[in-house]
Amino acid sequence: MAELQRLAIAPTQLHQEQICLTAEQQHYLSRVLRLRSGDRFIAMNGQGQWWLAELLASPDQSLEAQIIQTLTVDTELPIAITLVVALPKGSGFDEVVRQATELGTSCIAPVISDRTLLHPSPQKLERWRRIAQEAAEQSERQVVPTILEPVPLAPQLQQLLATTPGTPKVVGYLCVTRYDAPHLLNCLQRDLGFGNQQPSLSALSSMVIVTGPEGGWTEAEVEQAIALGYQPVSLGQRILKAVTAPLVALSLVAAVAEATPSPISTTLPG
């Protein structure tokens, strides 16, 4: 399947076994990719479902597509990760969205912290959502991450960690520098049961990872996050740029979740 082109479609484009292609998609498939009637591609609805589809010429010369087969693929992490990032300056967040999508995050929440310099325009949000969709296609994911609207840090941290009784526990990590914090890998090892036959949190369903702005968090922000239940963690001895830290954190989470024959993957929907 690797060589077939992937195309994201909206759920509303699917009627029984037929896919109604938009004018833009028809142009892309026929003019850019030079596909013709009878050629196949992969349709993905951004919610974890993929289909093998075949192009059909309709009588009015437009292109439609028919579903040939439902594909069983799973490139998603066995745990839902929400990445909270204090917005970096310039266009640095574009690259964070792209790479965080590649690394398997489920939700990206840009936040305004005390030292955030950028207050983005509404157009930015649309741009980030487009980047996430493209990156999901390229990295062969089934799920396009949700990008939340940028909001102030504290209420977002509070809401993301809030669970109602009876629902699985959510664990939150706050990445800090210049504090004496345990390494994120050690915390993941403890919380995800890595290298441990009896993981303590087999009911863990999701995780929130928070990375800071240029210049780091203010002391008040760190104290507030700790009070809300976030575990301060280190990403190592060196000072990372604001745009690098999220990728390092996500690389570790994805690797721990995927590298280990973890009980999580058997208790949660994949």
Add this chain to the structure above:
Amino acid sequence: MAELQRLAIAPTQLHQEQICLTAEQQHYLSRVLRLRSGDRFIAMNGQGQWWLAELLASPDQSLEAQIIQTLTVDTELPIAITLVVALPKGSGFDEVVRQATELGTSCIAPVISDRTLLHPSPQKLERWRRIAQEAAEQSERQVVPTILEPVPLAPQLQQLLATTPGTPKVVGYLCVTRYDAPHLLNCLQRDLGFGNQQPSLSALSSMVIVTGPEGGWTEAEVEQAIALGYQPVSLGQRILKAVTAPLVALSLVAAVAEATPSPISTTLPG
């Protein structure tokens, strides 16, 4: 010390306790940073030594600096990492050099693989070396990574894994996609003794990590690398871009080396 400016100096600029600043450095310190006689900064020679230095006005109005104190800092990994990267297209390698430096790599070796599109000009090498130096300063490293000249893949792989009898073992990992390979984190756990009381390779001194070009390695390249002794490894279920894969691999190596109270850090110079 965090607030002091860091400046990389050449070993030849140091004469006893005096630092002879270049015209460019004098301009930077006095005009850009607005430092004056009596102000302090951190001088680093790119080979692991840092000094606290103080600016002095010389009689001819030029600036010199005097070493006040030798600093003891260690932000280096306890193991030397060489990153071999098939050159990505465009200017993507600039960002790889910057982020790989942040993540603690000792040596970066760009290589020409079968699917490499870019054949860089000699000016590129100078540019990458400048980026590495800047990134080392920003991430507060003591060592500026060596950037090797771009050469073909196979001879470079052979040379990097070659050891003479009696010298510590070098381990090499080849990152692959679409192959049934163990996860890099599992291999590091095995080879670095992560979560293991009796690591098998306590004499391990260095490691070579190899990541591929857009489109991946050819089958012949993978076979050749395996024949040379490289372990094929996976970086997870999703397809990563050529510029993302090195960062994911280095994030894992740095975390495993730093997060664990590893015997490596006690047997090797830090």
